[in-house]
Amino acid sequence: MxxxxxxxxxxxxxxxxxxxxxxxxxxxxxxxxxxxxxxxxxxxxxxxxxxxxxxxxxxxxxxxxxxxxxxxxxxxxxxxxxxxxxxxxxxxxxxxxxxxxxxxxxxxxxxxxxxxxxxxxxxxxxxxxxxxxxxxxxxxxxxxxxxxxxxxxxxxxxxxxxxxxxxxxxxxxxxxxxxxxxxFREPRSYSASAPTVDEVTAEIPVLTSGLGVSGETLRRVVDLDDGPAADGVVVAGTGLGNTTGSLCDAIADAREAGVPVVIASRCHEGATAPLYGGDGGGTTLDGLGVLWAGDLPAWKARIKLAVALAAGDDGVDGSFFERGLREPGR
Incomplete structure (x- = not known):
């Protein structure tokens, strides 16, 4: 061979x-x-x-x-x-x-x-x-x-x-x-098939929510006179994918500015799910049009978002990004 x-x-x-x-x-x-x-x-x-x-x-x-x-x-x-x-x-x-x-x-x-x-x-x-x-x-x-x-x-x-x-x-x-x-299982690719891309290059910071975390860092990333400094943002939320109220407000500003936001979880196991309402709850975030990482950790969600951005509208509309997330292993 x-x-x-x-x-x-x-x-x-x-x-x-x-x-x-x-x-x-x-x-x-x-x-x-x-x-x-x-x-x-x-x-x-x-x-x-x-x-x-x-x-x-x-x-x-x-x-x-x-x-x-x-x-x-x-x-x-x-x-x-x-x-x-x-x-x-x-x-x-x-x-x-x-x-x-x-x-x-x-x-x-x-x-x-x-x-x-x-x-x-x-x-x-x-x-x-x-x-x-x-x-x-x-x-x-x-x-x-x-x-x-x-x-x-x-x-x-x-x-x-x-x-x-x-x-x-x-x-x-x-x-x-x-x-x-x-x-233990079939040896094959378990990743979602991506649209054809030439080059993957994107500025995508990963922010983490936690006790007392404000939205100021995210606002500084997206509220610039010259336009957003990031092509997208990944937030590692708590639990099922929740954030502080302040960070949720900043996510709303980012979405209004047209910046894609992906919500992952800080937890080492389990998948994200929009369950809670109120300031920073997953249901509230879902209403802002965020993307969900499923069981992908934040750093891999960042990779997938970068590929989606490189694919243009075919990638960021959710069809590619969410494929293989809500149905793990597909």
């Missing part, structure tokens, strides 16, 4: 001392660090970037998408090595904006390349085993600590633990055991 490895940097490729760890290792070196990996497939390596996960930009994500589209024409599968900080976002963005005929597995490490006990080699091995598995022929996944997660569902849950990635709503697609890959 022909596998393309797209390297972007991250902890898996990082070395260093007291000055801090930075990505220094090429994709070829990552492959060489895994004994027997060459027995599973033939590899082509492309260096897309060499940055830490916390510094992935829209432009770099776009470059990764274009590289994946090129690789899909000549490969049986694609592995992306990536920093863990934004890996779940990059995987979701790629899954939303491409319809590749080959599987893609994102992976990385929590411990740097030059640390004893680095988890990079076993994670890379599991990613290659995923995209070469006979049951996995499409879709985008995040493979980490012997678990295979759907790009739509996965989140980073711990700052340093090796088992940092979880899929709170539905659990992983599968896991590796001594007997091989054990699948």
């Amino acid at each position: 022909e596998i393309t490895v797209l390297s972007t940097g991250g902890t898996i490729a990082s070395t260093g001392s007291d000055d801090g760890k930075t990505p220094t290792k090429a994709g070829e070196e990552l492959i060489e660090a895994v004994p027997g990996l060459g027995d599973l497939a033939s590899f082509t390596v492309e260096r897309v970037a060499s940055v830490s996960g916390f510094d992935v930009t829209w432009d770099r994500a776009g470059g990764l998408r274009r590289a994946a589209e090129r690789a899909a024409d000549t490969s049986d599968g694609i592995v992306v090595t990536h920093g863990t900080d934004t890996m779940a976002e990059s995987a979701y963005l790629l899954d939303l904006t491409t319809e590749l005929d080959v599987p893609v597995a994102f992976t990385g490490a929590q411990r740097p390349f030059d640390e004893v006990g680095t988890d990079g080699p076993p994670n890379l091995l599991a990613a290659v085993r995923t995209v070469t598995h006979e049951r996995v022929d499409s879709g985008t996944y995040l493979v980490f600590d012997d678990e295979v997660h759907a790009a739509r569902d996965v989140v980073k849950s711990h700052t340093s633990a090796l088992s940092t990635f979880r899929s709170p709503a539905r659990g992983p697609v599968g896991e590796f055991t001594p007997a091989g890959l054990r699948l």
Whole structure:
């Protein structure tokens, strides 16, 4: 099998001392660090970037998408090595904006390349085993600590633990055991099909509601003489998706200014729902024309809103954005 490895940097490729760890290792070196990996497939390596996960930009994500589209024409599968900080976002963005005929597995490490006990080699091995598995022929996944997660569902849950990635709503697609890959559900894309977009780039701040939070920050974003400074806003609300009364008033101003607002939840599990009335209640917010994130966390709702904005009217009218939110996994 022909596998393309797209390297972007991250902890898996990082070395260093007291000055801090930075990505220094090429994709070829990552492959060489895994004994027997060459027995599973033939590899082509492309260096897309060499940055830490916390510094992935829209432009770099776009470059990764274009590289994946090129690789899909000549490969049986694609592995992306990536920093863990934004890996779940990059995987979701790629899954939303491409319809590749080959599987893609994102992976990385929590411990740097030059640390004893680095988890990079076993994670890379599991990613290659995923995209070469006979049951996995499409879709985008995040493979980490012997678990295979759907790009739509996965989140980073711990700052340093090796088992940092979880899929709170539905659990992983599968896991590796001594007997091989054990699948819990059908390996495929669980993201809504996006309208065709060329470039995704948007200024979308994420604000959080909580005790005593006012709407002043949001007003400063949308009440500018030159027009709104944001293309859209995501608000991580409390509970089912509620805000303080002051923040609700600012959301009303944002909607009047034509700024799309998505309401997500601060909770780690569960979906948004407009249940409560009154100032800041979900029913009140719903009446303002907000979009609902469903069970997507705020940072992934931000990705989906950016794709919707890039698609123009076909995306922001709700038909694309709300697809796959009110009916999880569709």
